[in-house]
Amino acid sequence: xxxxxxxxxxIEAREHAYVPYSHFxxxxxxxxxxxxxxxxxxxxxxxxxxxxxxxxxxxxxxIYDGERSFSTIAVVGGPEGKPIxxxxxxxxxxxxxxxxxxxxDSFRIVLARSTDERRSLLLxxxxxxxxxxxxLGHPAPAAKDGGAA
Ligand code: THU
Numbered sequence: 001x002x003x004x005x006x007x008x009x010x011i012e013a014r015e016h017a018y019v020p021y022s023h024f025x026x027x028x029x030x031x032x033x034x035x036x037x038x039x040x041x042x043x044x045x046x047x048x049x050x051x052x053x054x055x056x057x058x059x060x061x062x063i064y065d066g067e068r069s070f071s072t073i074a075v076v077g078g079p080e081g082k083p084i085x086x087x088x089x090x091x092x093x094x095x096x097x098x099x100x101x102x103x104x105d106s107f108r109i110v111l112a113r114s115t116d117e118r119r120s121l122l123l124x125x126x127x128x129x130x131x132x133x134x135x136l137g138h139p140a141p142a143a144k145d146g147g148a149a
Contacts, residue, residue, distance in 0.1 A: 003120065006031055006074040007112040011084065013039035013054065019080050020044060026054035026077035026088060030062055033069035038062040042077075055094040059101065068141045070102050074110040087111045087119065095127040101141055104130060 006029045014027025021044045028040040040058030044051040052060075055075060062070070077088030089111060090098070098107060104124035112118045123130075133140060 001031055001035065001037070003072070003074065003110050003118055004115055006037070006072060006110060007076065007115050007118060009037055009039055010054075010074040010076045010112070011115070013041050013058075014076055014084075016041040017054070017080065018043045021046070021048065021051075023080040024077060025080040026075065028054040028058040028076075029074045030055075030058040030070060031072045031074075032062065032067045033071050036062075036067065038065075038067070053091060053094050055090050056097050059097055063101070068101065070098075070107060072108040072110060073098070074112060076112050084113055086113050090126065092127075095123070096130070098123050099127055099130045099132050103140070104132075 009029035010027040013029055014025050017025035019025050019042060026042045030038045038058045038061045040054045040061060042054045043057060055073060075088055075090055076084045078084045078086055090109060102123055105122060107123040109121045109126060110118055
């Protein structure tokens with residue numbers, strides 16, 4: 001799948017954002033190694049801290065389905081109700097969630113401020129010297145393991 005198409009799917013996902021507090025709507029589209037796409041939006045909460053970012057929504061949907069191998073995530077964000085016009089980079093917590101499941105040297109994060117204006121970054125660039133499963137003596141998470149089909 002092209003980066004342009006993945007960004008389109010992130011823009012579509014952004015329409016689902018639940019953002020009554022920040023009014024900042026984010027969308028993500030996560031591409032698995034075998035070509036499936038999981039979309040996510042941010043979901044806020046009156047108590048603030050339970051809020052979930054778009055990137056983690058996409059990851060958690062995919063993990064639930066048994067996906068364990070990921071290629072790229074596209075992320076778009078900006079004030080609710082307006083077209084995107086600026087870059088929106090993943091927060092530190094989301095970068096750490098990516099680090100759990102993704103190879104820092106190959107997993108790509110595609111930021112976009114329009115479908116035509118895109119930047120592709122490696123996870124290693126966004127989270128240098130990160131801490132991952134292998135630092136606790138664990139292997140990288142296993143490939144698809146028979147989660148819900
Ligand atoms: N947010 C995301 O969903 N992803 C990002 O990459 C940055 C921030 C959300 C969290 C919160 O709902 C809102 O944007 C404002 O911080």
